[in-house]
Amino acid sequence: MDKVYHVPVLLKESVDGMAIASDSICVDVTFGGGGHSREILSRLGKKGHLYSFDQDEDAINNIQEDERFTFVRSNFRYLKSFMKYYGVEEVDAVLADLGVSSHHFDDEGRGFSFRFEESDLDMRMNQQGLKTAAKILNTYTEERLADVFYLYGELRQSRRIAAAIVQQRKNLPYKKVKDLLDTLAPFVKGEKEKKVLAQAFQALRIEVNEEMETLKEMLEQSLEVLKPGGRLSVITYHSLEDRLVKNFFKTGNFEGKVEKDFFGNFETPFRLINNKVIVPSREEEEANPRSRSAKLRIVEKK
Incomplete structure (x- = not known):
């Protein structure tokens, strides 16, 4: 395995945010060097399973042999289709690390x-x-x-x-x-x-x-495949993608338009887990300069 392929950012914080149980069905839509996927697998029991997506041929070299793991060589814009292909109706948690790997x-x-x-x-x-x-x-x-x-x-x-x-x-x-x-x-x-x-x-x-289009498709499909109470943990690196994620998490749409019900309550499909965005510690930034622009947002499907 290529140990310098990519250093995962906000590793513990992002996986903690998924609230993984031993029998959870999880998805890592950005496999890359496999750092986040290995951390997720370390928290799953025999009945748990992880599906990891990556469209890059180079990522195949980082696959870990594990009967609880399925690698999907595809763009995460096809999340829903592949979950259906594997007979998975609902998942407990989805993680996305949207940054370009240091390998690239x-x-x-x-x-x-x-x-x-x-x-x-x-x-x-x-x-x-x-x-x-x-x-x-x-x-x-x-x-x-x-x-x-x-x-x-x-x-x-x-x-x-x-x-x-x-x-x-x-x-x-x-x-x-x-x-x-x-x-x-x-x-x-x-x-x-x-x-x-x-x-x-x-x-x-x-x-x-087509990063903005595929991000929108992945977020919408994550909402569809997550079970009620399921978690979505997303790490962004630049203002464009962060704005999309922030708006979608707060309002359920990408424009940030707030909808209210008859009683004036905000209508949103998610509950924010962290009201304040999570950023890397000073120690992580010093050890991995690439992490300096990272922002982690976590939500739970209502």
């Missing part, structure tokens, strides 16, 4: 990081997928590119960046990370260079993997 950022061949200039502009979590970062840069209209960088990267200069990309690709199609870095160079000068680059790469990664 450190893999020079995947194009997730701006550190490796000769990497292909790929960024696919599922390497069987057809949409790559290079394809987006080479084929999207200027308006659509601007929307991607503005909505998913929150870049103020999104329109100027999109225009520069369209101009650049007329002469040289985008293939390598270096090609994109050359285009972004005029927009990332100064002390905020790394932050702007990170935002730009985040935007492309989200678009390549």
Whole structure:
């Protein structure tokens, strides 16, 4: 097993929040390096079972042989379908660690990081997928590119960046990370260079993997497959996904629209377990810098 594939964030807090019993049926929709899954299995008895999802072929190398464990090589947007396939009507707890694993950022061949200039502009979590970062840069209209960088990267200069990309690709199609870095160079000068680059790469990664759409689908399906009293434990890393999770947990919709019943009581499918968001300790942040932006929210289905 690859011990440095990924260091799980908020491990104890997120799994504690699932309120696991020995016979619980649990789902880890983001298997990755298997850290959270191993912790969940350590709390299950012989009658418990864990289903873990991951669409990335590399994650298969981290599978633990255990009769209480089923690995599902698929995107978590198909949560409900696979639970039905395995004959599971209801589950006791679902966990999602939405961050990109350190393995992906450190893999020079995947194009997730701006550190490796000769990497292909790929960024696919599922390497069987057809949409790559290079394809987006080479084929999207200027308006659509601007929307991607503005909505998913929150870049103020999104329109100027999109225009520069369209101009650049007329002469040289985008293939390598270096090609994109050359285009972004005029927009990332100064002390905020790394932050702007990170935002730009985040935007492309989200678009390549349809992360916002799949997150919405997973959350809605989690509500459907959870039994009353079941727990949903979610770790987010950037404001876009955290906003979706926060709104869904509080109101049952992604816009944050509060519905009230006849008596004026808030109508929501969940009960908040932690009213205040849980963040890593200073010790964890120092040991694992990637955890610094992590936020954990836990709810129970009514």
